[in-house]
Amino acid sequence: MPKVIENVGCPYCGCSCDDVRVTVSDDGKKVLEVENVCAIGTEIFKHGSSDHRIRSPRLRQPDGSMKDITYEEAIEWTAQHLHKAKKPLMYGFGSTNCEGQAAAARTMEAAGGMLDNCATICHGPSFLAIFDNGYPTCTLGEVKNRADVIVYWGSNPAHAHPRHMSRYSIFPRGFFTGKGQKKRTVIVIDPRYTDTANVADYHLQVKQGHDYELFNAFRMVIHGHAADIPDEVAGIKKEQILEVAEIMKNARFGTTFFGMGLTHSDGRNHNIDIAISLTRDLNKVAKWTIMAMRGHYNIAGPGVVWSWTFGFPYCLDLTKKDHAHMNPGETSSVDMAMRDEVDMFINIGTDAGAHFPIPAVKHLKKHPWVTIDPSVCMASEIADLHIPVCICGVDTGGIVYRMDNVPIQFRAVLDPQGLLTDEELLNKIADRLDELNAQEA
């Protein structure tokens, strides 16, 4: 009899939907049906039971081909190279559970290396702004139950977080929002007319890279200096700024969701900094919150786990062994790659081969490259060693932190069929490193 598993977590975007229904075959090896999930999540569960999945570590041979090796050999290879490297970098963790992230912290502390997560190229600037200016945020449940004004600034959930609008922000009927979308005002601020802008009440087509000016204009209006702003700011007419500011001021409960449009553009953390300041200003006249649209289902996880382990969420320098240090620009992955500072690279639960600017990939590839990932991806196809592992949420469970930093227990739906989890693999590497360190001492 096929088995139906309820309340499964979806390992794709920061929505971390935990209401998925998965039907699996009698032997627990095939996903037969997936419900309550977006088109992208469906593909992840389908991929989990694909016959083409790699199930054995592969080591690159001198002729460029890949040869299957055992997990023991892969662990030995990785531990030996980590032990030898002066400044190895482990980067990724977009698709890893918190247990794996804790094991990675142990491994890189033993190796005396650098530890970084995808936030470094994503919401890292948001962290910097939050350190400087605070984070007046809330949970997605509060948005669903209370919010009557929603702002999406530089984010496009219709594409990047497909169920965000229906599950949390625009459409759901909550405790104080019984009429759902009918009683909510949606404002989208984006240089493109996106599919999210298409469902908004107001679309402000800001000039790309000029968000800071528009934030400033809104702040001036809130502070009572509307008369002093010019006729047009960042491509937006003054009348429209005043109209939208009025809606913001009259919100019963407003939330600003911001995304890569702010963190990837000129200004980086300063764009987030002023977004937080605007939220603070609005709280003098209304109730407002702000939230980062975190990209992966557990990319908030390493920030939490490493903060309680080392005191810093990303860009960790553990080379001193007895204390941690963090300084983005100096200890961030792409900057270190461009300065050719690291002498070994471990890509885990992400694909730096596809998602780093290509000059950074070229630098990293000068040194030993290990990819720990369930899939064949660009990082696995240029790696010296590819170690497949369980997919969190499919072959293994674990704790994940949703974009609003709410921890959720994910569960396994498929039999792992001999694959190790990230946690098991990294702990075995750390055990071997401890032995090598002890021998040296």
Next chain:
Amino acid sequence: MTAKKTLNMITQRAVEEGIAMEIGKTSKEYFDACSIIEMNEQDMKELGIMKNTNVHVTSESGEVIVKAVVGRQTCYPGLCHIRQGVWANQVVPPRTQSTGAPQYSGFPVTVESAPKERLKSALELVQGAVGMWKSE
């Protein structure tokens, strides 16, 4: 001589890219989803670019051939978009303004019509960049 124009490039997510990425980065779906540039029709006219033909994109840090489309999510004149992924990252500048995050959005590129140029696969671009490409 082919017309050239400097445009402002952004690279962001798309649901088609997300689906294709989970199918696999060596899949046809990923190739179709990510090897395109979305432009404003006015810019395409000025540059003599026909819809769905290839163009040559050059930035301060690299170059890539992609297919030009207008796209459902429109850009204003002067703005263009390549979906995040292998093709976009051939031209994304690695400068980070000391934050760790590269300039994925808001960098100048020149775009010119190149209908006879060939689109490269994801593997050819990445393995080619690190000297590992051996042909399909």
